[in-house]
Amino acid sequence: MLEVTDLDVSYGEARALWGVSLDIHANEIVSIVGVNGAGKSTLVNTIAGLLRPAAGRIRMDGKDISRVPSHLICEHGVAVVPEGRRILPHMTVQDNLDLGAYRHGARASRTKRLAWIHSLFPILHDRRHQAAGTLSGGEQQMLAIGRALMSDPKLLLLDEPSLGLAPVIVDTIFDVVTQLRESVSVCLVEQDINRALGISTRGYVLQEGRIVLADSSQKLLANDDVRRACLGV
Numbered sequence: 001m002l003e004v005t006d007l008d009v010s011y012g013e014a015r016a017l018w019g020v021s022l023d024i025h026a027n028e029i030v031s032i033v034g035v036n037g038a039g040k041s042t043l044v045n046t047i048a049g050l051l052r053p054a055a056g057r058i059r060m061d062g063k064d065i066s067r068v069p070s071h072l073i074c075e076h077g078v079a080v081v082p083e084g085r086r087i088l089p090h091m092t093v094q095d096n097l098d099l100g101a102y103r104h105g106a107r108a109s110r111t112k113r114l115a116w117i118h119s120l121f122p123i124l125h126d127r128r129h130q131a132a133g134t135l136s137g138g139e140q141q142m143l144a145i146g147r148a149l150m151s152d153p154k155l156l157l158l159d160e161p162s163l164g165l166a167p168v169i170v171d172t173i174f175d176v177v178t179q180l181r182e183s184v185s186v187c188l189v190e191q192d193i194n195r196a197l198g199i200s201t202r203g204y205v206l207q208e209g210r211i212v213l214a215d216s217s218q219k220l221l222a223n224d225d226v227r228r229a230c231l232g233v
């Protein structure tokens with residue numbers, strides 16, 4: 001479904017990704033793990049159309065999306081939950097969710113999708129009339145995921161969903177992400193290798209802008225090199 005081939009990305013003169021290749025199939029959860037600065041957000045932001053690759057190709061269902069700008073990427077079935085969530089704090093929870101449904105094809109199924117998202121995260125129904133900025137960090141992460149799902153994506157890119165959240169909240173969010181696999185593929189970018197590899201089928205280890213290991217999540221979890229690359233132990 002998603003194919004990334006030989007991707008090079010730079011910030012000015014500084015290269016951040018070197019020949020990155022990966023693929024994600026339908027109904028898969030795939031982890032991308034690595035330490036701070038390994039290039040995880042750069043990879044997500046490039047797939048999301050926020051950064052232009054210097055070289056390489058990104059294809060979604062065979063179509064080249066390497067140069068599709070971020071505001072049109074959802075038309076290709078890709079939805080992003082960025083690091084830091086970026087919800088609109090003064091708008092209500094409901095209005096934030098509705099923003100996710102602006103994609104042309106998603107408007108018709110809005111009511112059905114909303115009911116599904118409320119069933120995944122009941123708190124978003126209970127708090128639907130509240131300003132989003134009054135939600136806790138965990139609830140805001142749920143809202144950011146719900147908003148992305150409103151666009152009816154085939155692929156959900158999650159950038160560090162556990163960042164800054166209490167373990168019990170992370171458990172709830174990861175339980176829901178596990179359930180999503182029936183409806184959508186997930187690319188899970190995380191520093192928490194145990195949690196990410198614990199719910200994904202496959203994983204890639206990113207180190208200094210390069211993919212250094214790719215394997216089943218089970219094998220990566222048992223591999224000491226992964227701990228060395230991701231935790232420095």
Ligand code: ATP
Pocket residue numbers: 011014015016034035036037038039040041042043083191
């Ligand atoms: P984190 O977990 O801290 O977000 P990461 O694995 O997502 O780390 P990136 O944020 O993609 O890593 O950073 C990869 C490299 O690119 C790092 O060396 C970083 O300093 C550099 N970088 C990231 N954003 C910029 C930018 N806007 N301008 C210049 N260099 C950047």
